[in-house]
Amino acid sequence: MMTAVRERAAYANLLLPSELRKARLDTRDAALATELTYGTLRTQGLLDRIIAEAAGRPVEEIDPPVLDLVRLGAYQLLFTRIGAHAAVDTSVEAARTQGLGRAGAFVNAVLRKVSAQDLDGWVAVLRKDVTDPVARLAVGTAHPEWIARAFAESLGADAAELPELLAADDARPKVHLAALPGAISAEELALVTGGTEGVVSPYAVHLDSGDPGTLEAVRDRLATVQDEGSQVVAIAASRAPLVGEDGGRWLDLCAGPGGKAVMLGALAEIEGATVTGVEVSEHRADLVREATRDLPVTVLTADGRDPGLEPGFDRVLLDAPCSGLGALRRRPEARWRKTAADIPGLVVLQRELLESALRLVRPGGVVLYATCSPHLSETVSMIREANRRDDVELLDVREILEGIDGAATEGLGDGPWVQLWPHRHGTDAMFMAGLRRVASDPTPPTRED
Numbered sequence: 001m002m003t004a005v006r007e008r009a010a011y012a013n014l015l016l017p018s019e020l021r022k023a024r025l026d027t028r029d030a031a032l033a034t035e036l037t038y039g040t041l042r043t044q045g046l047l048d049r050i051i052a053e054a055a056g057r058p059v060e061e062i063d064p065p066v067l068d069l070v071r072l073g074a075y076q077l078l079f080t081r082i083g084a085h086a087a088v089d090t091s092v093e094a095a096r097t098q099g100l101g102r103a104g105a106f107v108n109a110v111l112r113k114v115s116a117q118d119l120d121g122w123v124a125v126l127r128k129d130v131t132d133p134v135a136r137l138a139v140g141t142a143h144p145e146w147i148a149r150a151f152a153e154s155l156g157a158d159a160a161e162l163p164e165l166l167a168a169d170d171a172r173p174k175v176h177l178a179a180l181p182g183a184i185s186a187e188e189l190a191l192v193t194g195g196t197e198g199v200v201s202p203y204a205v206h207l208d209s210g211d212p213g214t215l216e217a218v219r220d221r222l223a224t225v226q227d228e229g230s231q232v233v234a235i236a237a238s239r240a241p242l243v244g245e246d247g248g249r250w251l252d253l254c255a256g257p258g259g260k261a262v263m264l265g266a267l268a269e270i271e272g273a274t275v276t277g278v279e280v281s282e283h284r285a286d287l288v289r290e291a292t293r294d295l296p297v298t299v300l301t302a303d304g305r306d307p308g309l310e311p312g313f314d315r316v317l318l319d320a321p322c323s324g325l326g327a328l329r330r331r332p333e334a335r336w337r338k339t340a341a342d343i344p345g346l347v348v349l350q351r352e353l354l355e356s357a358l359r360l361v362r363p364g365g366v367v368l369y370a371t372c373s374p375h376l377s378e379t380v381s382m383i384r385e386a387n388r389r390d391d392v393e394l395l396d397v398r399e400i401l402e403g404i405d406g407a408a409t410e411g412l413g414d415g416p417w418v419q420l421w422p423h424r425h426g427t428d429a430m431f432m433a434g435l436r437r438v439a440s441d442p443t444p445p446t447r448e449d
């Protein structure tokens, strides 16, 4: 499993359920396998630094399949109550059964060194010469330093919340369901699933555990699995105030795999509107088609920067491709795969998509820009830059949420944009901003020759 995630750059949350089914583990063993896999991937960067100290060499010099075993063993030693003997012995045995027998002695020696101290002891070793408070927190919570720093910058005046935020990132998230508007209410969905109603979206229900795919309400397409923050983004896009009548032409410019398109489609159906979904990847466009097949949604496979659509949309949701730093708790391996160097390229794409969204929306219509990242370059800076245009006015997203019965109104910051946070709202760290297009001055500037 770890090897598959490493070699195929697969996502653990997509791969693990089928691997567990194949292995036919009972519920307890499956829960343990899940905890060990996710935990080892989530803490990998920290484990690697500890392993490097214990092995006396950089982890890049360790054979990758052997390193996978050492990481798994080190995770058990430092993060679980599994006894040291059991953790070391099963790791050595795994080396033998995987045909890495000659590495058994190495695995044994490194893990014995790792087991000589507990987690706090190792964190103290790694922090020995580190004085910067954010860097110290990053080590202690197994976050890359650049990510902890980006979070601190985004929290700004609330940077004292950083320890809570990083801890929330490390906790296993609840399953969030969305009751589809017009199909079932959150109250009914909570009753039939045994869940509890959410607090950020009026359609949300939380489940503590379980496989949501097996729920009747999900199979019958009355509900979907969707983070509460994402639900609010789609609702806000449908409710932002326009100038003039809503003509019912809505656009979802980056629609794949279709979570928000489903919510937007269900809301559009109630309002008598239709949604055009645009997605550049053929495969993801197909996923949107399948997810929205009963809803008034038409899907186009195209580049959102120039999709060839007639302008004049009343509402445009731009859920931009982003670093995903706001959803690290749902993707255990993600924090170690991303780098600060990924951000500038994403920002260019986001800017071009936002320009396209503003070309496609009619004067008086609204673009709801969203990212599942709190990185300031992808969020506030992007919106400040767009706001320099004279045909854009910013809407206060807090007011939009206040107008939605049952939506969150607490901890939304100073506006006009809203940043949701896992530690405050229990959601992914979704950012949203509302940009309304105003008719730009039709008179061309006079030139004095």
Ligand SMILES: C[S@@+](CC[C@H](N)C(=O)[O-])C[C@H]1O[C@@H](n2cnc3c(N)ncnc32)[C@H](O)[C@@H]1O
Pocket: 230, 253, 254, 255, 256, 257, 258, 259, 260, 261, 278, 279, 280, 281, 284, 302, 303, 304, 305, 319, 320, 321, 322
């Ligand atoms: C953040 S995801 C959107 C998630 C989606 N709104 C949902 O709720 O399921 C961004 C999507 O944008 C797509 N994308 C990337 N570049 C694009 C482009 N130039 N035009 C349209 N879609 C693009 C990606 O393939 C990805 O599916």
